[in-house]
Amino acid sequence: xxxxxxxxxxxxxxxxxxxxxxxxxxxxxxxxxxxxxxxxxxxxxxxxxxxxxxxxxxxxxxxxxxxxxxxxxxxxxxxxxxxxxxxxxxxxxxxxxxxxxxxxxxxxxxxxxxxxxxxxxxxxxxxxxxxxxxxxxxxxxxxxxxxxxxxxxxxxxxxxxxxxxxxxxxxxxxxxxxxxxxxxxxxxxxxxxxxxxxxxxxxxxxxxxxxxxxxxxxxxxxxxxxxxxxxxxxxxxx
Amino acid sequence: xxxxxxxxxxxxxxxxxxxxxxxxxxxxxxxxxxxxxxxxxxxxxxxxxxxxxxxxxxxxxxxxxxxxxxxxxxxxxxxxxxxx
Amino acid sequence: xxxxxxxxxxxxxxxxxxxxxxxxxxxxxxxxxxxxxxxxxxxxxxxxxxxxxxxxxxxxxxxxxxxxxxxxxxxxxxxxxxxxxxxxxxxxxxxxxxxxxxxxxxxxxxxxxxxxxxxxxxxxxxxxxxxxxxxxxxxxxxxxxxxxxxxxxxxxxxxxxxxxxxxxxxxxxxxxxxxxxxxxxxxxxxxxxxxxxxxxxxxxxxxxxxxxxxxxxxxxxxxxxxxxxxxxxxxxxxxxxxxxxxxxxxxxxxxxxxxxxxxxxxxxxxxxxxxxxxxxxxxxxxxxxxxxxxxxxxxxxxxxxxxxxxxxxxxxxxxxxxxxxxxxxxxxxxxxxxxxxxxxxxxxxxxxxxxxxxxxxxxxxxxxxxxxxxxxxxxxxxxxxxxxxxxxxxxxxxxxxxxxxxxxxxxxxxxxxxxxxxxxxxxxxxxxxxxxxxxxxxxxxxxxxxxxxxxxx
Numbered sequence: 001x002x003x004x005x006x007x008x009x010x011x012x013x014x015x016x017x018x019x020x021x022x023x024x025x026x027x028x029x030x031x032x033x034x035x036x037x038x039x040x041x042x043x044x045x046x047x048x049x050x051x052x053x054x055x056x057x058x059x060x061x062x063x064x065x066x067x068x069x070x071x072x073x074x075x076x077x078x079x080x081x082x083x084x085x086x087x088x089x090x091x092x093x094x095x096x097x098x099x100x101x102x103x104x105x106x107x108x109x110x111x112x113x114x115x116x117x118x119x120x121x122x123x124x125x126x127x128x129x130x131x132x133x134x135x136x137x138x139x140x141x142x143x144x145x146x147x148x149x150x151x152x153x154x155x156x157x158x159x160x161x162x163x164x165x166x167x168x169x170x171x172x173x174x175x176x177x178x179x180x181x182x183x184x185x186x187x188x189x190x191x192x193x194x195x196x197x198x199x200x201x202x203x204x205x206x207x208x209x210x211x212x213x214x215x216x217x218x219x220x221x222x223x224x225x226x227x228x229x230x231x232x233x234x235x236x237x238x
Numbered sequence: 239x240x241x242x243x244x245x246x247x248x249x250x251x252x253x254x255x256x257x258x259x260x261x262x263x264x265x266x267x268x269x270x271x272x273x274x275x276x277x278x279x280x281x282x283x284x285x286x287x288x289x290x291x292x293x294x295x296x297x298x299x300x301x302x303x304x305x306x307x308x309x310x311x312x313x314x315x316x317x318x319x320x321x322x
Numbered sequence: 323x324x325x326x327x328x329x330x331x332x333x334x335x336x337x338x339x340x341x342x343x344x345x346x347x348x349x350x351x352x353x354x355x356x357x358x359x360x361x362x363x364x365x366x367x368x369x370x371x372x373x374x375x376x377x378x379x380x381x382x383x384x385x386x387x388x389x390x391x392x393x394x395x396x397x398x399x400x401x402x403x404x405x406x407x408x409x410x411x412x413x414x415x416x417x418x419x420x421x422x423x424x425x426x427x428x429x430x431x432x433x434x435x436x437x438x439x440x441x442x443x444x445x446x447x448x449x450x451x452x453x454x455x456x457x458x459x460x461x462x463x464x465x466x467x468x469x470x471x472x473x474x475x476x477x478x479x480x481x482x483x484x485x486x487x488x489x490x491x492x493x494x495x496x497x498x499x500x501x502x503x504x505x506x507x508x509x510x511x512x513x514x515x516x517x518x519x520x521x522x523x524x525x526x527x528x529x530x531x532x533x534x535x536x537x538x539x540x541x542x543x544x545x546x547x548x549x550x551x552x553x554x555x556x557x558x559x560x561x562x563x564x565x566x567x568x569x570x571x572x573x574x575x576x577x578x579x580x581x582x583x584x585x586x587x588x589x590x591x592x593x594x595x596x597x598x599x600x601x602x603x604x605x606x607x608x609x610x611x612x613x614x615x616x617x618x619x620x621x622x623x624x625x626x627x628x629x630x631x632x633x634x635x636x637x638x639x640x641x642x643x644x645x646x647x648x649x650x651x652x653x654x655x656x657x658x659x660x661x662x663x664x665x666x667x668x669x670x671x672x673x674x675x676x677x678x679x680x681x682x683x684x685x686x687x688x689x690x691x692x693x694x695x696x697x698x699x700x701x702x703x704x705x706x707x708x709x710x711x712x713x714x715x716x717x718x719x720x721x722x723x724x725x726x727x728x729x730x731x732x733x734x735x736x737x738x739x740x741x742x743x744x745x746x747x748x749x750x751x752x753x754x755x756x757x758x759x760x761x762x763x764x765x766x767x768x769x770x771x772x773x774x775x776x777x778x779x
Contacts, residue, residue, distance in 0.1 A: 013597060013599075014471075014597060014599035019605075022608070022612060023608075059512070062270075062273045062274060063269075063270075063273035065269055065273065065345075068512065068513075068515040069512045070512050070513065093300065093600070094299065094300035094301045095300070095356050095359075095360060096275070096299045096300055096349075096352050096353055096356045097274065097275050097299040097300065097301055097352070099352040099355055099356065100273070100275075100348055100349060100352045103348050103351060103352060104348065121602070125364065126362055126363040126364025127360060127361075127362055127363075128360065128361045128362070128363060129359060129360050130358075130359045130360070130361075131359075133358060133359045134355065134359045137355055137358070137359070138355075148605055175347075175348065175351060177343070177344065177347050178343060178347060180340065180343070181340060181343060181344065181347075184332075184335045184336065184340070187335060188328060188331065188332055188335070191328050191331075192325075192328055195324070195325050195328070196325070206332070207344065209328060209329050209332035210332045210335065210336045210340065210341075210344070211336070211341050211344055212332075212333060212336060212341065214329075217325065217326070217329050220325055221325060221326070224325065264338075266515070268342075269341075269345070270515070270595055271595070272342065272345040272346070272349075273345065274595060274597075275349065277345065277346050277349050278346065280349075285372075285375075286375060286376075286379060288379060288478050288479055288481060288482060289379060289380065289381040289384040289385060289479050290479070290481075290482035290483070291482065292481070292482050292485070293478065293481050293482075293491070293594065293596070295375075295478065295598055301597060301599070302597065302598040302599075303595055303596065303597055303598070304478050304481070304491075304594075304595070304596040304597075304598060305594065305595060306481070306485065306594045308594070309594065309595075
């Protein structure tokens with residue numbers, strides 16, 4: 001068995017995220033119930049070297065700005081439950097919109113791996129992706145895969161392995177906004193840091209507050225007041 | 239060259255390519271459309287209409303998204319190409 | 323200073339433009355990254371998807387194709403499940419002989435054999451042999467359609483109709499999910515962003531028959547509607563009847579949605595966006611294996627968890643006598659006049675009441691009741707089954723009414739529980755129970771009274 005690490009899978013709908021999840025975990029999966037919040041997330045395990053990666057399949061979302069319940073679930077999991085690594089699955093054939101989500105994830109958490117899926121389909125369509133350039137620009141590993149044909153898995157698992165052992169470090173390149181926005185962030189960030197401490201990225205929280213994200217505000221309030229959110233993963237069959 | 243023609247997305251014909259100039263929506267829906275790539279300056283292609291005429295599918299930021307006329311009538315843009 | 327205060331301060335500093343700018347600038351960066359990191363060597367059009375959409379969302383062929391797909395899905399399920407179902411039933415019957423011998427061998431008391439074999443074993447194995455094969459065929463086939471990308475097209479085609487009744491086009495996706503399991507479908511309504519439309523989808527999902535009701539619908543329609551046909555033709559007629567029943571369910575869904583959006587859930591339809599992803603050939607083998615394995619497993623687990631206790635309970639009720647009448651018969655006699663009014667009978671209503679935990683067990687409980695031994699006599703073939711029904715005064719009208727009641731009645735216990743979890747409201751959960759129940763009473767009542775008035779039966 002060895003040590004267990006939690007890897008959360010995030011991504012737009014229709015990116016083959018579930019295909020990747022299924023291909024990696026095989027039949028070693030069940031639906032976990034997120035107690036108290038009645039959120040069920042599919043989970044499964046994959047063994048690599050001496051480690052067990054527990055994969056959590058977050059709901060597919062276009063954004064994490066919390067317009068829908070699914071987005072709230074995905075965001076809360078990444079931000080508050082702090083998985084060891086967040087694996088963002090992108091569709092190689094529509095990278096522009098997909099990268100949008102990746103950029104949002106990079107703002108909120110540090111350990112991120114970006115998997116560009118459907119790479120074979122993209123190549124058929126004549127789309128060439130320079131993953132090294134993207135790795136450099138984003139500051140986190142970018143890996144091309146094809147979940148359908150199980151291509152790129154060794155590389156992906158090895159990268160996850162090296163992140164959890166600390167062999168490679170993620171340094172997400174910070175998204176710099178226009179001067180106007182940055183100025184407002186500067187005004188608020190110190191105060192935010194005072195309250196939430198080092199638990200969350202104070203820059204990110206400040207940005208969300210400027211954006212008027214009330215669901216996040218409520219969530220933070222509840223967590224600050226010491227409410228314990230328990231994860232209870234039980235087999236759930238209907 | 240003529241001044242580009244301003245139009246609403248809902249009035250687009252199949253094949254038209256429209257460059258978004260404004261979104262006259264607020265709140266959650268505005269945010270959602272922005273998330274999907276309906277941002278100012280984005281190029282949108284009218285792909286097809288539903289068998290019953292509404293919703294209409296648009297190609298935006300490399301994906302196809304269907305909108306009802308309630309929304310697509312509130313997105314304005316310039317006709318870049320009529321697709322012919 | 324609390325986080326609330328900072329939030330208020332942030333609101334002072336922020337403007338709508340600033341909020342837009344945050345998204346816009348993320349997009350700009352994304353755009354720039356793509357510009358630098360991606361190069362296109364060919365024209366980047368996916369013509370295959372466009373050509374397929376020409377057909378699947380065509381004004382002429384779009385709707386006929388949808389209905390044909392639905393029919394094909396049911397036909398494959400019904401025709402394919404026949405043989406495995408009877409094989410499994412035979413196997414369990416064969417096994418039962420040995421189990422009974424074993425009970426005789428250890429001189430087990432008769433009541434123990436009654437509870438364990440006649441109640442538990444027969445009830446559970448019935449559920450497995452009737453439910454397992456259709457599920458093991460239906461789900462993989464459905465998963466293939468889903469993975470291929472066809473379902474969003476259904477939502478696209480149907481949206482105008484849903485909008486007309488104040489609902490959301492994505493409701494067709496949650497309804498499709500309901501064919502498998504209403505309880506899971508209630509959770510899947512989360513894909514509908516706006517609360518009002520989501521509530522509509524939750525409250526009406528039950529009008530799509532789930533896997534637990536398939537067995538009942540298939541058995542009854544093949545016994546009473548397709549009785550005059552044999553072989554492939556019989557399956558075809560059964561399919562036709564099932565498609566008809568599903569259509570009635572869809573019409574009721576639209577009607578209830580329409581009434582609710584005029585009354586309790588007033589409001590304008592909002593927030594509609596639907597992605598039409600490219601068609602992608604699914605991994606056929608993987609999809610089939612995965613979904614038939616997981617679904618079969620869940621049917622098995624459910625059979626043991628829910629059907630087994632209910633089977634025991636029914637046996638006990640049927641075998642505890644007060645005076646010379648069993649508890650079950652007291653209840654049946656009490657319900658009978660009302661049942662007769664609906665063109666059903668007391669046994670049928672009793673079966674639906676005891677079947678609240680799971681729709682799968684309604685038919686087995688009914689049979690236990692009819693045989694009034696509280697156990698399922700071995701029913702070797704559907705012909706035997708029909709004899710039992712006919713002996714209790716069934717006609718095609720009884721079968722039709724029971725099918726409609728099954729289609730329209732209250733959701734199962736698990737679904738109600740999920741509705742409560744999702745809505746966090748006792749009131750809405752109660753309505754989710756009440757609305758279908760009222761409809762399930764009115765429809766057979768009207769049909770029965772009409773048919774009797776004209777003397778068709």
